[in-house]
Amino acid sequence: MAEANGGLNIRPMDQFRVEPLFGGDYVGMFTITNVTLWMALTVLAVTLIMVVGARGRALVPTRSQSVAEVAYSFIYRMIEDVAGRDGVRFFPYIMTLFMFVLFANLLGLIPWAFTTTSHIAVTAVLALAVFITVTVLGFVLNGAAFLRLFWVDSAPLALRPILALIELISYFVRPVSHSIRLAGAMMAGHAVAKVFAGFAAALGAAFFIPVLAVTALYALELLVAVIQAYVFTILTCVYLKDALHPHH
Amino acid sequence: MEGDIVQMGAYIGAGLACLGMGGAGIGVGHVAGNYLSGALRNPAAAAGQTAFLFIGIAFAEALGIFSFLVALLLMFAV
Numbered sequence A: 001m002a003e004a005n006g007g008l009n010i011r012p013m014d015q016f017r018v019e020p021l022f023g024g025d026y027v028g029m030f031t032i033t034n035v036t037l038w039m040a041l042t043v044l045a046v047t048l049i050m051v052v053g054a055r056g057r058a059l060v061p062t063r064s065q066s067v068a069e070v071a072y073s074f075i076y077r078m079i080e081d082v083a084g085r086d087g088v089r090f091f092p093y094i095m096t097l098f099m100f101v102l103f104a105n106l107l108g109l110i111p112w113a114f115t116t117t118s119h120i121a122v123t124a125v126l127a128l129a130v131f132i133t134v135t136v137l138g139f140v141l142n143g144a145a146f147l148r149l150f151w152v153d154s155a156p157l158a159l160r161p162i163l164a165l166i167e168l169i170s171y172f173v174r175p176v177s178h179s180i181r182l183a184g185a186m187m188a189g190h191a192v193a194k195v196f197a198g199f200a201a202a203l204g205a206a207f208f209i210p211v212l213a214v215t216a217l218y219a220l221e222l223l224v225a226v227i228q229a230y231v232f233t234i235l236t237c238v239y240l241k242d243a244l245h246p247h248h
Numbered sequence B: 001m002e003g004d005i006v007q008m009g010a011y012i013g014a015g016l017a018c019l020g021m022g023g024a025g026i027g028v029g030h031v032a033g034n035y036l037s038g039a040l041r042n043p044a045a046a047a048g049q050t051a052f053l054f055i056g057i058a059f060a061e062a063l064g065i066f067s068f069l070v071a072l073l074l075m076f077a078v
Helices: A012-016 A033-054 A063-082 A085-108 A120-152 A157-207 A209-244 B002-017 B019-041 B043-077
Strands: none
Touching: A012 A157, A033 A063, A033 A120, A033 B043, A063 A085, A063 A209, A085 A120, A085 A157, A120 A157, A120 A209, A157 A209, A157 B043, A209 B002, A209 B043, B002 B019, B002 B043, B019 B043
């Protein structure tokens, strides 16, 4: 590990430390930490843009109203395209997921902010909620016929048990990849930005090279923040489609 | 001493696990490249297929995520 008095002392993972807001070191179940703060800010930002921003309901939308409308119609069309017409019933849930993840990602890009979605604990809860919802929904809507999802009818009979096993494994791996994709992308991006920022401090007069790199990286991270929110949502739609129509 | 060797093995394993991300990179590049070549042949149909592009990328990326997971487990859990 890097020595504290060495030339290059970059600690990219320090930014992900969960710390209590009001002093002390103890982090318990109900301690108010920086994660709590930034999640609350995320909810506040989503509320501001979706409720307050779109309150005017003007025919010619204001800027904040058109942002809300673009997000709304974007998610609506995504559910229609991917999950089908009857997936629209779950629009409020999917819209909430998208806005929360998007704003958590974007707020995390503010300097000194805490990226709540960089923690697997946070994304795992979101992904598990989707997984449990979709599984329960599949059994409620289709009964035992939901298990046909694992029985690939189009495959040769001899292959079907093997395929069923693979499908079963891939089904239960879904929440893992769903959550770690988001957390990993966020964590990696922020850690890389921190490493480059550390180079700027170490290089002295040539500091502008890493600063330019960080600027470019920041633009990339903006893109990644939006794309990861999009991917998280579209995968939710794909899983929802499997629950609504479990036939291959 | 023995603990040091175990830790060394864990670190080497974590580094090796990262090779899997290269495979994910190949997969993602393959999906995106094929999408682009298809989109250039028939640009009119391209806009409707972006959802499948991202789903394909996400599935290809999932396997890279597992290698990342193995690396994380070796670093922090073993």
